[in-house]
Amino acid sequence: AHFSSSSIMAKSKFEYVRNFETDDTCLRNCYIVVRLDGRNFHKFAEQHNFTKPNDNRALSLMTRSAQSVMEELDDIVIAYGQSDEYSFVFKRSTNWFKRRASKLMTHVASQFSSSYVFYWREYFGEQKLLYPPGFDGRVVLYPSNHNLRDYLSWRQADCHINNLYNTVFWTLVQRGGLSTSQAEDRLKGTLAADKNEILFSEFNINYNNESPLHRKGTTLVWEKTDESTTKKIKLPQEEEKEITVTRTRKKIAALTCDIIGDEFWEEHPDILENDS
Amino acid sequence: AHFSSSSIMAKSKFEYVRNFETDDTCLRNCYIVVRLDGRNFHKFAEQHNFTKPNDNRALSLMTRSAQSVMEELDDIVIAYGQSDEYSFVFKRSTNWFKRRASKLMTHVASQFSSSYVFYWREYFGEQKLLYPPGFDGRVVLYPSNHNLRDYLSWRQADCHINNLYNTVFWTLVQRGGLSTSQAEDRLKGTLAADKNEILFSEFNINYNNESPLHRKGTTLVWEKTDESTTKKIKLPQEEEKEITVTRTRKKIAALTCDIIGDEFWEEHPDILENDS
């Protein structure tokens, strides 16, 4: 009892340590981007027998986890993912968690990671998850629509370059019978055109017909849909009537389209806020 | 093919967006503390029928997840948890991830969250996890041993105050038959001594005999243990011999002791580095 009675006093004596926290509010009127990257995912992919060059189960699980992030956290207007990374864009004027960088990035990292384990079975079925995976995150600010689009273009161009390389590399190995180091040598110094040529002339593959999921990555956006339901109602002293109720709902759509050109942005005018 | 050949050029055109990343290196020679807090855990606890005032399965799962963090991430020298929060202390001189705050806190948040889901079944058995939970994190720096100890003392004092309150509150409700609002009224304005008195005189409970896990929270530290194994070896032209091999291994120990006083720190002299 003696100790206890002084415990509130004791706590208040220590409470000064709170003042060591620093403010990391994000500059206003900027897009806040949180990007996650898988930790040691090369090894993770091997240990879980991911197919090469792309494992659709793994990509779908990434996207399922990203959807969970968008549904749980406020104000994410677009997300883009490829390979073992995902970027989340908070709207320019968001005031979620008072724009504190640490809160935003840890929340995203946490929700994504718990979702990855939670939904694993939906995509990998009986194949066991061997250990809890990790993702790291960072926050980057973009002051203009132009900068934000260039950021997303950068990630999609990265997806393209990596996927083209990986597609040729694994085709040479899996269908061409080369060892991995032979395939590496073969591709050293080749340009994109050379790689397309190898695919086409040696394996009759037109890269542009490959899966857009692999070539373009996944873009998550909010889409409004009208949902109509019919209800039967009966008012007193009247006949029963059927009426149709239409509600607008927001749903996440997963797209595999180009987001570098203008078309996507013209079709989704609500993602960007004006530069003002 | 045309598009592809220009893709590397395209990517390099966008790559300037990298320069918008800012450096968030933590000041050197300071302890780096990452604290996680459960998001909406009040609701989470209700939806998963946590027992009141403490659910040992939930506390154990928190500690299991914290252990996973300590094992996976480098340079954490001590961790302290209570309720739905856990603090991780990186050693003063750590250079893990170049001391970048965002990397440190997102890695901790991610590893903890994926572990929480991964190990759920070990503690909750057949009771289903209904949705992936979230945790937010922050980084705080402490420049001296004194400051760090005060930080940990602050959290343990907080544990004590909350647990005493919750213990009396739920005893009044569960055994005293009060409604929750009656119990709240009853406790309004009471000091620690009053609460101890209620427990003792009305319910014959000596608070100091309550579970140390609940009163003190959990402290995780690295402990060295000597592991001896015997091997039979047989050298050529000699008889078979048995020899004993002793290896020193680091293992995480979960303690429920006081960490405010000096005793704990004298017994664990390796946690703190000198103030120099």
Place this chain on the structure above:
Amino acid sequence: AHFSSSSIMAKSKFEYVRNFETDDTCLRNCYIVVRLDGRNFHKFAEQHNFTKPNDNRALSLMTRSAQSVMEELDDIVIAYGQSDEYSFVFKRSTNWFKRRASKLMTHVASQFSSSYVFYWREYFGEQKLLYPPGFDGRVVLYPSNHNLRDYLSWRQADCHINNLYNTVFWTLVQRGGLSTSQAEDRLKGTLAADKNEILFSEFNINYNNESPLHRKGTTLVWEKTDESTTKKIKLPQEEEKEITVTRTRKKIAALTCDIIGDEFWEEHPDILENDS
């Protein structure tokens, strides 16, 4: 000699302290504003007998010092001053001092302060400067043209509000014979319209005819002027000729116009860079 020979070694032993410096690079594609404020200028004004409500010598000296800042430091595109404060706007894409906030603000504060003392005599003649004055500074980033214009509008609106108040206050005191506390009472709760009315009906002053320097503050911009000089040249075997050489030079212009409305910005299209 013994000590000396080890001095480079000694220095390198200490050099690790450099790593404690932190990076404070300003986010790219934002306007960087440095605002200076006089330290204890109320007292400074009294000790140097500044006239009330405005001292033209003091205002001119502020502007002379601001000009010195613009001439010495790179990439300042506009400056705005009133009373004892001055704001300097670095161009959006500046890379001066690698956009390091500390360098930018200390350079501005330093150059302004040394200039203030250096040019004092030009404006105050035989009246002695009693002690070296101080100015503090801060850096603020603005991500869009709109935000930057609102910042400058905010400062000019502040100038207007203060100057209207001060004009009425000191007119009541100097010409109306009120004590300072009587004047304060008289103005308590009055709106701008009331203050205009007092000036007009009691003192026959139309506020809008007051000096624009006092009502609008001073805006410094770069202006291009063509300077023509005539030179006599004589080529071999020819007569001497007079030729006119025209050079475009950048010069600072001090304006006292409105910068809230669009007109100023339409007339000076080079100050802002596109929001891209």
Place this chain on the structure above:
Amino acid sequence: AHFSSSSIMAKSKFEYVRNFETDDTCLRNCYIVVRLDGRNFHKFAEQHNFTKPNDNRALSLMTRSAQSVMEELDDIVIAYGQSDEYSFVFKRSTNWFKRRASKLMTHVASQFSSSYVFYWREYFGEQKLLYPPGFDGRVVLYPSNHNLRDYLSWRQADCHINNLYNTVFWTLVQRGGLSTSQAEDRLKGTLAADKNEILFSEFNINYNNESPLHRKGTTLVWEKTDESTTKKIKLPQEEEKEITVTRTRKKIAALTCDIIGDEFWEEHPDILENDS
């Protein structure tokens, strides 16, 4: 009048721009060091005919300006200067300007710069200051006494190394008749011992007897002195008496001693606060 009446409204419409200011509070329980460096002082020295290798007038003016900083700004416990730089150390527990880095560094830069011009004539007499000089500044935090001492040792070791070089270099030029490029060649690759040897054997100079001001730089500390004054007092119905009144005053002392070793710190135990 119409415009005026809406001006407060107008101002409040713009006032949101305040929220773009970011918090740059310095971590608590750390020493805050502000270091100033002359801008283009090589050129400044030439234009003002500074004597080589050291100009005592210039060094004294630097120190006079630093004294002005210490007298005007609160909580600076020690300052160290050499060549065209000066470091100011705020006490570990200072709360001056709420520890805001921008305020601390701009105030120091401003006060130093205005003082430099203000006191110029005291040291350079009739030699005119040609233009207002500039200094840039930075803030660095040190979490322990050990780190702070290493910082100051680093600066004093730097002073030593530079001064030894400059002393030999200018002796070779001024007394040895070498050109500056010959002197440079001569010194390429020499160690401290070699430089001492050149001075001693060729010019009969014992470097250790050179001016401590040049070898050690200047350290400013607060010193307490007892000032005694005698006053005659006469109480009613008594004889006149003489009494002695002793007052303790703080005064700045300028030292040219070693601050790398322990002796200085043992003699000035009040500068450092305990590592706690």
